[in-house]
Amino acid sequence: MKPRIWLKPTAHVILLIGSIIMLFPFIWSVCTSLKNVNEVFTYPPRFFGEELKFTxxxxxxxxxxxIRFFFNTLKITVIVVVFQLITSSMAGYVFARLRFRFREGLFGLYLATLMVPAQVTMIPTFLLMKYYGLLDSHWSLILPSLVSAFGTFLLRQFFSTIPEALEEAAKIDGCTPFGIYWRIFVPLSKPALATLGIFIMLGTWNDFVNPLVFINSMSKMTLTLGLANMQGLYSTDWPALMAATVITVLPILIVFLSAQDIFVRGVTLSGLKEG
Structure with missing residues (x-):
């Protein structure tokens, strides 16, 4: 029994070391954003310069x-999150509760799209956006992201855990399938919806490849693409670049910390039962 006494403290120490390693790049970015340009690359390295340059x-x-990059990213992220939550929850409800022919086969084909690398679909998507004249517009980033096979799978698994008695009671009261979805399943699936929303937000906010392919105008760039353009060919203002990086990371950090409990609960509950 005695060796087990050390298991919990040892696990805490390992987790603490891992946390410090994960947080170190962000801490270094914050410190670099408060230095002068000539204090960034010094030996030995220092966390802070002689004075804090909040300017x-x-x-x-x-x-x-x-600021334009920030609001472009915010607009795209909000639209994608809202529409993906709607489409994924409706599709998840259909695959979890409604009975129709070839349901399992269609769901299997839907999941098979998760095995296709994004690089494979990038050229067809680019050609479609070019055909419809949507290149160099935010619609080229929004339209391909309005549906998600992963989100459908996640919510379908969660909807499968909801007792059928609630659905039967609603049917007896004369509730339509859409009414059951909207009045029963959506309110009960807030943890799963919050979890999926965080996943979607992370993916959309941090997306770099798609804006690089579809966006050319400076005024339409997102934060990730804007940060890449802030790095010069011959010289880079590293403190300004790190300040922009901190501003880019903060919204994601705030959202995750605010919804951490719901996020953990949603991840746990979404895999309780297989449909």
Whole structure:
């Protein structure tokens, strides 16, 4: 029994070390954003310079429209999150509760799309956006992301855990299938919806490849693409770049910390039962 006494403290120490390693790049970014340019690459390395340069956060807008990048990313992310939650929850409800012919086969084909690498579909998507004249517009980033096979699978698994007695009671009261979905399944699936929403937000907010392929105009760039353009060919204002990086990371960090409990509960509950 004695060796087990050390298991919990040892696990805590390992987790603490892992947390420090994971947080170190973000901490270094914050510290670098408060330095002078000539204090970034010093030996030995220092966390802080001689004075804290908070002006880096205001000066970074002199060369690049970082505020425009922020609102472009926010607009795209909000639209994608809202529509993916709607489409994924409706499709998940259909595959979890409604009985129709070839349901399992269609669901299997739907899941098979998860095995197709994004690089394979990028060229056909680009050609479609070019055909419809949507290149260099935010619609080229929004339209291909309005549905998600992963989101459908996640919510379908969660909907399968809801007792059928609730659905039967609603049917007896004369509730339509859509009414059952909207009045019973959606309110009960808030943890799963919050979890999926965080996943979608992370993927959309941090997306770099799609904006790089579809967006050319500076005024329509997202934060990730804007950060890449802030790195110069011959010189880079690293404090300003790190300040922009901190601003890019903060919204995601705030959302995750605010919904951490719901996120953990949603991940746990979504895999309780296989449909």
């Amino acid at each position: 880096n956060y205001t000066n970074m807008t002199d060369r690049f429209p970082i």
